[in-house]
Structure formats: C-alpha cells, structure tokens
Amino acid sequence: MTEGVAFRDIVKRYGDTVAVNGVSFTVEAGSLVTLLGPSGCGKTTILRMLAGLENVTSGTISIAGRNVTTLSASERDVSMVFQSYALFPHMNVLENVCYGLRRSGITKAPAAERAREALRQVGLDGYDRRQPSELSGGQQQRVAVARALVLRPQVLLFDEPLSNLDARLRRQMREEIRDLQQRLGLTAVYVTHDQQEALAVSDRIIVMSRGRIEQDGLPRDLYERPATSFVANFMGESSQARATVKRLDGERIVVRLGDAAFTVDDSRAADGETTVAIRPETVAIQRGPASDGALAGTITKAAYVGTHMEYTIDTAAGALFAVCPRVDRPLAPGEAVALTLAPRGIIVVA
C-alpha cells in the first residue's frame, strides 16, 4: 500500500475539552476514506488538523510519507471543501476557481485555462462569469469542488459537502464526487454523518464517537459485522432482541431467539445470554403460525411507505422492526406470523 495520509496517536484539546482523543489511521493513496459519526465527535477537528488549520496537541501527521505535523497550511499540499462552500461573493465563478492558482504565482492565462478545465470536470462549462449569488446550491457546491480540484492537491478534504442539498441532488453529487475521485486517483478524506452516503462513496469508513475511533473497516463489514452496539446502531436501523448464543465450532454459532434457532458465522461471540441486533431488511415474514425453527410473532404496527411495508412485530425475543418489499396484500395488526432471519442480519455485539 502506498501511504497517502497517516495519523498517529493524535490528541487535540481545547482547554478542558478533548476534541480528539488518541486517533490513529491511514489513508491509502488514491482512496477515499470517510469519517462518520455524530455531531461533536471530532470529525471537523481532524480535517482541520490535516489541512494545517489547527495545531495538534500531540501525535504526528504525515502526508505521502513526509511528516507535516508542524507545517503551516500553505506548506502542505491539501485542499478542503468546506460545508458552507465559502465562495468569495464578490468574485465570479472563474475568479473563485483561479484564486488559489493566482496566489501560488501562476499567471492569468494559464490559471484561467486550468480553472476552465476544473469547471468542465464538475459539469459547469460556460458558467465562468456568473456570481455565486446567481447559482443554485448544487452549482455553488460544484464551484467549491472545482476550486479545490484545480490545485491538484495531494489530499482533498470534504467536510459534509452535501448537507445543504436536497435528497435527489445529494445522491447525484455524491456519485459525481466519487467518480471524479476515482477517475483522477485522488486521495480523499470525506466527512459526513449520513451512513448511506458513507456506504455509497467510501473505500473505507472510520466510525467515530467522542473523539475516538469505534471501528475502521470496509463499508460492508461495518454494516454487516459491526464490532460494537454503537456502530451497529449508527450504521443503520436495527432492533435489539434477547438471545442465547452457543458455539458450534470455531467459526459458527447458534443464536436462539424464543423457540427459533439460527446458525450464524461469527468467530468472536461468547456463549451465554446476550442482546443481538437484527437488521430490518433481513427478516422474512410469512403469514400464519410458526413451525419448525421459525420465530413466532404478532404484527403490532403496519405502515405503507410506498416502496415497502414497515412492520413492528411482537416476539418472545422482544419487539422486532421489519421492512418488507411486498406491498400487495399487506399484513394487519393482530395477525400471527412466522419469521425467518437471514444469518447476515443477526449481529452479536459486544
């Protein structure tokens, strides 16, 4: 692996507040790593330290193998796309994108040429002379991306770049950012608190809580094999159920919920009573009473939400939330059902 960015034992204190509490991670060159976590967990602070806009209290930061811990922002080859876009309101689009190049001493004509190329890459051909106030939120966001891209930085940072956009535009822009990042082979650190956005754009995800890393891994592993209940809850919906775990062999366990038993791949869980998280889309529901190995339940709530049905189901292991793509002949509260759980949807958490 070629190292793009490395954080080693980074601590950041503001007076008594510990914003970042011993964080270490690496970002492979040419990959996109997302920092995901709730408000106040230290995401922006990490980006600002990486960009050189904030000093570390202790620890070291390196970029492409060079220790940059004490270098100023201008001595690092990093650009940041801010949540607020931070465009210069009195400059037109082209001037906004040229600004960094002109400051680094590039003359007007070549700077304009590179800026036009960056604007083309974000799909803003022909918007050179517009003022930021004459652009939609999504277009302003693209200008902010172009302004960061044009500097061809070693590392590109995104701080919640899509949070001001509506849902449809958010999906389109996240696809475009991911596409550009892969096409240009950029090393990127992306911050969001939206787990779906994180799953969609990332090579790796780092889930944070209170200034610490909870788990660092591949998107699919974080969703399907979260290491802690915090990660399980943060990475998507789940219900808590009471269960008994018994190890079959080194790799597999039997999870017993009420009268039902399911075999699950898991090399970590210990034998005994525990709480498991159940992903709602992995619960298969059948009408009628349960037999052989299925979990018996009674529908208590049913809601039609267009693309699927949402059900709450009372069971001996607790109330389970389930989603079902079949919207014809929906189940009604009071109906008896038999539930089968997909092994990947049963998560034993620490």
Ligand SMILES: Nc1ncnc2c1ncn2[C@@H]1O[C@H](COP(=O)(O)OP(=O)(O)OP(=O)(O)O)[C@@H](O)[C@H]1O
């Ligand atoms: N300049 C500062 N002075 C004092 N405390 C600060 C400062 N900047 C951040 N903090 C504190 O550090 C912690 C982490 O803040 P940070 O901005 O990194 O969170 P975040 O994960 O980006 O949150 P959000 O999702 O709300 O943007 C918070 O408790 C915050 O109040």
Ligand SMILES: [Mg+2]
């Ligand atoms: Mg922030």
